[in-house]
Amino acid sequence: RKEVEQDPGPFNVPEGATVAFNCTYSNSASQSFFWYRQDCRKEPKLLMSVYSSGNEDGRFTAQLNRASQYISLLIRDSKLSDSATYLCVVNKPMDSSYKLIFGSGTRLLVRP
Amino acid sequence: DTEVTQTPKHLVMGMTNKKSLKCEQHMGHRAMYWYKQKAKKPPELMFVYSYEKLSINESVPSRFSPECPNSSLLNLHLHALQPEDSALYLCASSHPGVGPTGELFFGEGSRLTVL
Numbered sequence: 001r002k003e004v005e006q007d008p009g010p011f012n013v014p015e016g017a018t019v020a021f022n023c024t025y026s027n028s029a030s031q032s033f034f035w036y037r038q039d040c041r042k043e044p045k046l047l048m049s050v051y052s053s054g055n056e057d058g059r060f061t062a063q064l065n066r067a068s069q070y071i072s073l074l075i076r077d078s079k080l081s082d083s084a085t086y087l088c089v090v091n092k093p094m095d096s097s098y099k100l101i102f103g104s105g106t107r108l109l110v111r112p
Numbered sequence: 113d114t115e116v117t118q119t120p121k122h123l124v125m126g127m128t129n130k131k132s133l134k135c136e137q138h139m140g141h142r143a144m145y146w147y148k149q150k151a152k153k154p155p156e157l158m159f160v161y162s163y164e165k166l167s168i169n170e171s172v173p174s175r176f177s178p179e180c181p182n183s184s185l186l187n188l189h190l191h192a193l194q195p196e197d198s199a200l201y202l203c204a205s206s207h208p209g210v211g212p213t214g215e216l217f218f219g220e221g222s223r224l225t226v227l
Contacts, residue, residue, distance in 0.1 A: 034215075043202060043218035044155060087154060099168060100216065102154035 001026055004103035006088050012109045017078045021106045023071040023088030032098075033064055035073050036087040038105065044087055047073075078110045115139055118203050118219035126227050127193060133222045135186040135203030144186040145216065146178060147202040155202055161186060193226045200224075 006023045013019050025033075033050040048055065050062040050071050061074040071088055088103035116137045125131050135144065143162045147155035160168035161180040169178075175197075177189040186203055200223050204216040 043220050044216075045218070046215045094168065099157055099160065102156075104154050 002104075003027060003092070003101045004088055004090050006086075006103040006106050008104060008106060010107040010109050012111060013078055014111055015078055015080060017110075018074065018076045019078060019108060020075075021073045021086055021088075021108075023073075023103055025069050025071070025088075025090045025101075027090070027092055027101075028069060029093050030090045031093070032091040033071050034089040034100075035060075035062060035071075036089050036102070038085045038087060040084075044102075047086070075108075078108075080110050080112065083108055083110045116203055116205055116217050116219035118201075118222050120222055121220065122223050122225075124225045124227065125190065125193065127195075129193075130189070130191045132190065133188040133201055133203075133224075135188075135219055136184055137205040137217070138184055139205060139217065140183075141205035141207055141217070142183055143206045144180060145204040145206075146176075146186070146188050147204060147218075149200045149202055149221070159188075190224075193224075195226050198225045 004025050011019050035047040036044040037047045038044040048057050048060060048062050050064045052064050052066060054063045059076045063072045073086060075082055085105040085107045087105045090101050091098040092101050119134045123131060145160050146158040148158055149155045157170050158172045159178045164180045164183055175192045179187040200221040202221045203219040206216050
């Protein structure tokens with residue numbers, strides 16, 4: 001089983017649509033969770049952190065369910081510029097540090 | 113624009129060549145990373161330096177040799193690579209630990225082709 005699993009998509013949606021991405025992780029000791037965005041042939045960039053209480057940043061809402069080891073990202077009112085790959089990222093405790101484990105990404109295509 | 117600068121942006125090398133990838137950041141971060149990314153795959157961690165010391169080596173073949181000369185610079189020395197090593201090599205930096213904020217600052221990457 002992969003440490004972080006995502007639906008690869010692609011999700012092809014019209015402008016204005018609401019779209020949801022899901023992610024599951026296997027290490028119950030993980031403490032921090034994130035969504036990164038990667039545009040085609042560009043570097044990944046942090047989109048938002050994910051907190052147990054859920055958090056919202058404009059059109060983006062992230063949720064965490066620790067019991068189910070499940071993370072979600074909801075995008076409302078999709079824009080053409082939202083087209084990208086969304087990477088679910090989970091930190092993995094090591095001996096004296098952490099490392100980030102990237103999911104394989106979910107590709108989003110927003111069409112006019 | 114990213115605050116992590118990588119050079120060169122593109123590199124083509126033969127299997128017998130020796131080359132180096134360079135990375136520089138001036139954000140005062142004390143953790144620096146090398147990731148490898150193949151097409152349509154997520155970034156895979158290769159090495160982590162924390163306070164200029166190698167803290168994680170993800171069982172990377174010895175033909176890849178990292179070096180951290182100071183807190184702002186990170187190099188990846190390449191020797192006797194194979195065609196399957198062709199990929200985008202991403203450098204990143206962060207505050208040490210990564211746990212609390214999770215924010216890695218990535219460079220734009222060096223796209224390597226091994227002939």
